[in-house]
Amino acid sequence: MHFVLHRARKKLQAIILKISDWAIFVGLVLIGGLGSSYYMLSAGNALTTLNVGPWSTWKHEGRVDADPYTRAHFARSGTLNLTTDIANTYQASSDSDGLRLHSSCEYEISGETLDARWWSITALDDQGRLIDNPSNRYTFTSDTVAISPDGTFTVTLARDARPGNWLPTGGAGRLTLAMTLLESNAVIAGDREAEAEMIVLPTIKRVACR
Amino acid sequence: MTLHPLAERALAVLKRLAALRPDLRLVAAALCAMGILHIAATLAAPMMMGRSAFDRLEPMLPVNTVIVLPPVTPATQPLPFLTPDVRYAMCRYDSAQAPVGVSLELPGKGWSLALHTPEGDNVYAATGEDERVTSLRLRILPTAERFMGLTPESLGVADTTEKPQAVRSDRGIIVLRAPDKGRAYRPFIEAGLRRFTCAAEKVR
Numbered sequence: 001m002h003f004v005l006h007r008a009r010k011k012l013q014a015i016i017l018k019i020s021d022w023a024i025f026v027g028l029v030l031i032g033g034l035g036s037s038y039y040m041l042s043a044g045n046a047l048t049t050l051n052v053g054p055w056s057t058w059k060h061e062g063r064v065d066a067d068p069y070t071r072a073h074f075a076r077s078g079t080l081n082l083t084t085d086i087a088n089t090y091q092a093s094s095d096s097d098g099l100r101l102h103s104s105c106e107y108e109i110s111g112e113t114l115d116a117r118w119w120s121i122t123a124l125d126d127q128g129r130l131i132d133n134p135s136n137r138y139t140f141t142s143d144t145v146a147i148s149p150d151g152t153f154t155v156t157l158a159r160d161a162r163p164g165n166w167l168p169t170g171g172a173g174r175l176t177l178a179m180t181l182l183e184s185n186a187v188i189a190g191d192r193e194a195e196a197e198m199i200v201l202p203t204i205k206r207v208a209c210r
Numbered sequence: 211m212t213l214h215p216l217a218e219r220a221l222a223v224l225k226r227l228a229a230l231r232p233d234l235r236l237v238a239a240a241l242c243a244m245g246i247l248h249i250a251a252t253l254a255a256p257m258m259m260g261r262s263a264f265d266r267l268e269p270m271l272p273v274n275t276v277i278v279l280p281p282v283t284p285a286t287q288p289l290p291f292l293t294p295d296v297r298y299a300m301c302r303y304d305s306a307q308a309p310v311g312v313s314l315e316l317p318g319k320g321w322s323l324a325l326h327t328p329e330g331d332n333v334y335a336a337t338g339e340d341e342r343v344t345s346l347r348l349r350i351l352p353t354a355e356r357f358m359g360l361t362p363e364s365l366g367v368a369d370t371t372e373k374p375q376a377v378r379s380d381r382g383i384i385v386l387r388a389p390d391k392g393r394a395y396r397p398f399i400e401a402g403l404r405r406f407t408c409a410a411e412k413v414r
Binding site: 075 | 266
């Protein structure tokens with residue numbers, strides 16, 4: 001009787017081991033396959049995105065010949081984007097030191113007049129929603145931003161009013177900045193990718209946090 | 211030393227993993243399976259990732275009619291990342307039954323026109339020039355190969371439309387973007403947006 005029980009136990013252990021081997025195999029495949037796909041759709045890599053300081057853009061955004069990662073990224077975000085043939089849309093969710101943008105901090109976005117026919121900078125929350133504020137200020141464009149005599153500009157991102165180009169952040173929590181360059185001299189399309197990588201974009205400096 | 215039951219279990223799993231002999235066939239099979247799953251998930255993502263921009267805008271845009279959107283605010287923002295730096299006029303076109311005629315002007319820099327397919331591809335785009343009004347007339351033809359009437363030339367009418375652009379979709383959204391330069395320019399901007407027409411043409 002003991003011998004039969006022992007054999008049955010051994011058999012059961014062997015089956016459990018086999019099942020656990022397969023479970024590990026399937027688990028690794030699921031984590032590796034789905035995880036790598038999710039990462040590529042969210043963050044992209046050097047083939048699909050271009051990073052300039054804290055700013056990043058998808059190289060084939062809105063294009064008919066866009067790669068599957070870009071296509072899936074924008075299907076997921078539900079946005080309507082201009083083709084990179086005429087515009088580049090950059091986003092920043094961290095400052096120039098790599099720290100997450102947050103409405104509890106104050107930031108200075110500064111740079112020289114951008115090399116584009118027309119440009120804009122907009123403050124949004126991390127879901128791409130505009131931040132409600134009593135001043136109804138959400139964006140600055142090359143037409144509306146106050147530029148210094150030396151050709152530079154500074155936009156202040158802060159909860160409370162600031163002199164100059166102030167964009168209110170309210171209590172939005174995590175922030176995202178969107179910058180559109182229309183007909184920039186550094187369009188990403190085609191064989192001009194190397195030129196696009198040389199573009200100088202504004203820096204985002206954390207001034208203070210509460 | 212006694213370990214926490216959870217730590218003991220984790221240790222047992224780690225020991226089990228360490229005991230696995232690296233079977234190269236199994237590793238290769240796992241890598242292949244990961245690759246297949248990665249490709250399948252990436253290709254299926256656009257179909258499985260909820261509502262696209264077209265799906266979100268479709269209910270608010272009557273077919274072949276121009277709608278000038280109010281200035282984008284937190285209360286009126288129809289899509290994420292649709293920024294208020296520009297004013298928008300949109301037309302949801304459907305050329306399955308008849309060609310769609312589009313006419314508009316791009317009166318200066320910052321103005322742009324874009325044709326988006328339901329998949330989000332920007333199949334045609336044009337931008338305004340400095341100090342120059344660019345007039346655009348487009349004709350979106352059905353992709354199905356069927357007789358849609360005589361061409362304007364064969365009817366003895368001068369065809370002023372631009373050279374035909376091959377658009378791979380019978381449906382889509384045409385977006386006219388006008389830079390919002392501030393309150394003083396609003397009447398000028400809105401007049402420009404209202405000159406945008408988009409309508410199904412009669413087949414003769």
